[in-house]
Amino acid sequence: MRLGNNIRRFRFEKNEMSQEELANAIGITRQSVHAIEKGKFVPSTLLAFKLARFFNTSVEELFYLLDN
Amino acid sequence: MKTNSKISYWICIILASINLLWLTYNTLMFAGFPKSFTLPGIYTDLVTISMRVFLVSHLMIITMTIFSLKSSKKFSRAGSILIVLGFISIVALLVHYLSYDQLWEDYEYKDPYKGMRNMAFISESIIISFFIFSLIYFVLLARKRNSETHESIFRERIFIALNFTGVICSVVGLLFVWFDFKLLDDMDKNINAMYPIRNFDLIPFAAIALPYLCVLAGWGISCYRDKRYGWYDEKQSFDVNRSAMIALTSLLPLIIGLIIHSFLGSGQIYVSGTVPVLWLLFYLFGILLIFSATALYKFKKN
Numbered sequence A: 001m002r003l004g005n006n007i008r009r010f011r012f013e014k015n016e017m018s019q020e021e022l023a024n025a026i027g028i029t030r031q032s033v034h035a036i037e038k039g040k041f042v043p044s045t046l047l048a049f050k051l052a053r054f055f056n057t058s059v060e061e062l063f064y065l066l067d068n
Numbered sequence B: 001m002k003t004n005s006k007i008s009y010w011i012c013i014i015l016a017s018i019n020l021l022w023l024t025y026n027t028l029m030f031a032g033f034p035k036s037f038t039l040p041g042i043y044t045d046l047v048t049i050s051m052r053v054f055l056v057s058h059l060m061i062i063t064m065t066i067f068s069l070k071s072s073k074k075f076s077r078a079g080s081i082l083i084v085l086g087f088i089s090i091v092a093l094l095v096h097y098l099s100y101d102q103l104w105e106d107y108e109y110k111d112p113y114k115g116m117r118n119m120a121f122i123s124e125s126i127i128i129s130f131f132i133f134s135l136i137y138f139v140l141l142a143r144k145r146n147s148e149t150h151e152s153i154f155r156e157r158i159f160i161a162l163n164f165t166g167v168i169c170s171v172v173g174l175l176f177v178w179f180d181f182k183l184l185d186d187m188d189k190n191i192n193a194m195y196p197i198r199n200f201d202l203i204p205f206a207a208i209a210l211p212y213l214c215v216l217a218g219w220g221i222s223c224y225r226d227k228r229y230g231w232y233d234e235k236q237s238f239d240v241n242r243s244a245m246i247a248l249t250s251l252l253p254l255i256i257g258l259i260i261h262s263f264l265g266s267g268q269i270y271v272s273g274t275v276p277v278l279w280l281l282f283y284l285f286g287i288l289l290i291f292s293a294t295a296l297y298k299f300k301k302n
Helices: A007-013 A019-026 A030-038 A045-054 B003-031 B041-068 B076-109 B114-143 B151-185 B189-194 B199-225 B234-266 B274-301
Strands: A002-005 A063-066
Touching: A007 A019, A007 A030, A019 A030, A019 A045, A030 B151, A030 B234, B003 B041, B003 B114, B041 B076, B041 B114, B041 B199, B076 B114, B076 B151, B076 B199, B151 B199, B151 B274, B199 B274, B234 B274
Parallel strands: none
Antiparallel strands: A002 A063
């Protein structure tokens, strides 16, 4: 099982925000945002909640499970 | 632009200019060898003193560069290159010092000196290129007035610089270890295994490790100053942990294998003397190389 996400969609819905801007807002590096978006890195629960709060949505809306 | 930053940039510009002038003087002294070495002591003393000034200037400029990475997004890549070049230049400074020392010996014993003088010129040219690059970098930085680099980019740049420095330092360190082993091969191994290592034998290794420790300290200070981001970024923390595990698991069996091989060869394992210390250095630089290279690879892969 893998973790999918809608971060890219949420970013674009929020005034086409760049990865760098999101990274600065959350307090992580741009590289982390990129890796999470690509599904190469699974964020911690804390970071997942931070992202969800930033986009004013729920964690389930932002992240979902992908069956193989 | 903050006044403190501007002052530090100007300090670096002045430092680089003074060092370049001093390097020109040294070049003239080396070019005039052996005649220049017959001049009164004050002339050659200036060359000796310059080595210490160069080292302190290197450390100061590298430290300022680490902190300047934050001030400009445009220049952060150039800053990272300058940091790496600075560490290569410190190694060149060590070579420069050794070749200068050897030139004195050649001069006293009337030995052929051309090879050593060429080495002094080559190492000097690396040091000159570092000071020229830092001069251009800080002049441009002092002249610009634009926005601050975002913290997320700064963290990435310093992470890359740290691991690049780790790779360079460890490769140079391993080359020095290999060179020392080659020297031991020319002598009786049993005698050298019991031969105690002297303090000054370790100075080159300490000088090689110093740049990495400097960037590590700079990175640590920047993390400490910025409480919001914490010590590690989550992804960086993940990469660092994985790299540490790979470094440990790959080098430990190799070292154990080498010890067994050594035991089977000589029938005993030395716990003191030059050979075990060299193996320890091999282990330390090896760990650093695998760790830094893996962390860089993981970073670039994503």
